[in-house]
Amino acid sequence: MASSKVISTTSQTNSDLPRQPSSCSSLSTLLADLQNQQNNQNQSQNGLGSTSMDDLWKNIYSSPPPPPTTSDAHPQFPVASISREGSLSLPKDVANKSVDEVWKEIVAGGGDQRQGGPQEEMTLEDFLTKAGAVIEEDVGGVVNQVGVGVGVYAVDPAVINGVRSQFSAFGNNGGVDHQRLVAPIGRGARGKRRAVEEPPLDKATQQKQRRMIKNRESAARSRERKQAYTVELESLVTQLEEENARLLREEAELNKERFKQLMENLIPVEEKQRPPRVLRRVHSMEW
Amino acid sequence: MSRPVEPLIVGRVIGDVLDSFIPSIEMSVTFNNKQVFNGHEFYPSTVATKARVEIQGGDMRTFFTLVMTDPDVPGPSDPYLREHLHWIVTDIPGTTDATFGREVVSYEIPRPNIGIHRFVFVLFKQKRRQIIRSPSSRENFSTRDFAAENDLGLPVAAVYFNAQRETAARRR
Numbered sequence: 163m164a165s166s167k168v169i170s171t172t173s174q175t176n177s178d179l180p181r182q183p184s185s186c187s188s189l190s191t192l193l194a195d196l197q198n199q200q201n202n203q204n205q206s207q208n209g210l211g212s213t214s215m216d217d218l219w220k221n222i223y224s225s226p227p228p229p230p231t232t233s234d235a236h237p238q239f240p241v242a243s244i245s246r247e248g249s250l251s252l253p254k255d256v257a258n259k260s261v262d263e264v265w266k267e268i269v270a271g272g273g274d275q276r277q278g279g280p281q282e283e284m285t286l287e288d289f290l291t292k293a294g295a296v297i298e299e300d301v302g303g304v305v306n307q308v309g310v311g312v313g314v315y316a317v318d319p320a321v322i323n324g325v326r327s328q329f330s331a332f333g334n335n336g337g338v339d340h341q342r343l344v345a346p347i348g349r350g351a352r353g354k355r356r357a358v359e360e361p362p363l364d365k366a367t368q369q370k371q372r373r374m375i376k377n378r379e380s381a382a383r384s385r386e387r388k389q390a391y392t393v394e395l396e397s398l399v400t401q402l403e404e405e406n407a408r409l410l411r412e413e414a415e416l417n418k419e420r421f422k423q424l425m426e427n428l429i430p431v432e433e434k435q436r437p438p439r440v441l442r443r444v445h446s447m448e449w
Numbered sequence: 450m451s452r453p454v455e456p457l458i459v460g461r462v463i464g465d466v467l468d469s470f471i472p473s474i475e476m477s478v479t480f481n482n483k484q485v486f487n488g489h490e491f492y493p494s495t496v497a498t499k500a501r502v503e504i505q506g507g508d509m510r511t512f513f514t515l516v517m518t519d520p521d522v523p524g525p526s527d528p529y530l531r532e533h534l535h536w537i538v539t540d541i542p543g544t545t546d547a548t549f550g551r552e553v554v555s556y557e558i559p560r561p562n563i564g565i566h567r568f569v570f571v572l573f574k575q576k577r578r579q580i581i582r583s584p585s586s587r588e589n590f591s592t593r594d595f596a597a598e599n600d601l602g603l604p605v606a607a608v609y610f611n612a613q614r615e616t617a618a619r620r621r
Contacts, residue, residue: 376526379526380526380564383525383526383565386459386460386461387460387488387565387611389459390456390459390460390487390488391488391489393455393456393459393487393488394456394486394487394488394489395486397452397453397455397456398486401452
């Protein structure tokens with residue numbers, strides 16, 4: 163059950179993320195747009211999102227601008243993306259292509275080519291292990307920073323809340339410390355996402371979790387029972403209504419029959435003729 | 450006219466105990482003049498005496514087998530002893546009731562100890578007047594396997610009720 167919950171959160175990212183406004187989450191919304199981009203590649207909805215992505219990637223790839231520049235650029239895009247007036251209209255395929263390139267980089271660094279979530283997870287895992295090693299060794303370019311950030315967000319945007327603060331700092335400085343923070347936070351974020359599988363060290367919390375799960379199942383069963391009861395009652399009601407209607411109709415029919423029979427039996431009685439009265443002279447003398 | 454199987458599906462009877470089927474026989478189960486409807490609750494005291502099972506269908510030449518089991522034993526949250534057999538009556542002629550059949554496994558009074566149990570009545574149509582093999586034990590019974598072993602096919606009618614401990618807290 164918990165795992166299904168996790169899946170649902172990841173699948174709902176698109177709807178949740180763009181509505182999270184806050185000053186320090188400018189980068190998160192930007193990267194959420196990237197996620198949107200990834201998931202809605204075939205639909206031409208986010209014209210503005212693609213624009214911002216496009217510009218972002220172009221900024222990164224054309225020449226490595228110092229982090230402050232990118233951070234300056236950042237506030238503009240989210241504002242534009244949040245407003246979403248659709249005045250700008252860059253060709254979507256261009257934006258897609260550049261994003262694809264980045265993704266291909268990340269994916270190529272990772273494992274197999276699989277679909278959807280698992281693909282991102284696998285590659286992220288490998289990428290993070292790589293990135294972790296890479297970041298600690300070498301400062302790396304802006305690409306790595308953003309790549310890692312994107313990777314983290316792509317996998318679990320739900321964790322953005324926890325990681326938001328770190329990334330706001332990252333957006334401002336882009337220093338090495340924050341890079342290093344990214345990898346363990348990335349792992350921590352993923353760990354948090356999979357917290358259900360990890361055994362918490364405390365036995366009391368373990369028992370509490372077990373109790374909670376059992377309670378949840380029991381509640382689900384209780385709801386099921388209630389639903390089954392209602393369904394049964396509904397079917398009973400329709401069945402009884404039908405039967406009632408049928409019986410009433412039958413009764414009406416029988417009554418009509420009885421009345422008709424009665425009338426048929428009475429009428430012959432009424433039609434009996436009396437002999438006409440005739441006047442006759444009796445006891446009278448004729449002279 | 451047979452009642453739809455939707456309550457059986459929602460109550461997970463079809464799934465845990467039976468496979469999906471199309472009811473073809475009307476069966477009415479009553480405890481003490483109280484009819485059993487799917488998912489309704491009965492007190493163990495009410496169901497202590499065996500039910501009156503009337504078969505309103507078929508004819509006197511077709512024979513039916515009735516099975517009553519509890520799939521939520523020992524408790525619905527962890528039914529590792531699923532199912533517990535309560536009653537088997539065979540060779541019930543159509544349009545009659547269970548008293549005209551042969552009781553292969555005697556009626557066991559339901560004693561739900563943990564949680565709320567479902568008790569399922571399943572009716573099978575026999576292809577002929579056959580000798581149903583009495584199962585070796587009531588524990589770990591499987592209605593599906595029982596039907597397969599005795600060549601009974603899919604059920605023709607089913608109904609279930611809920612029961613919990615007599616003194617359990619109800620409607621908190």
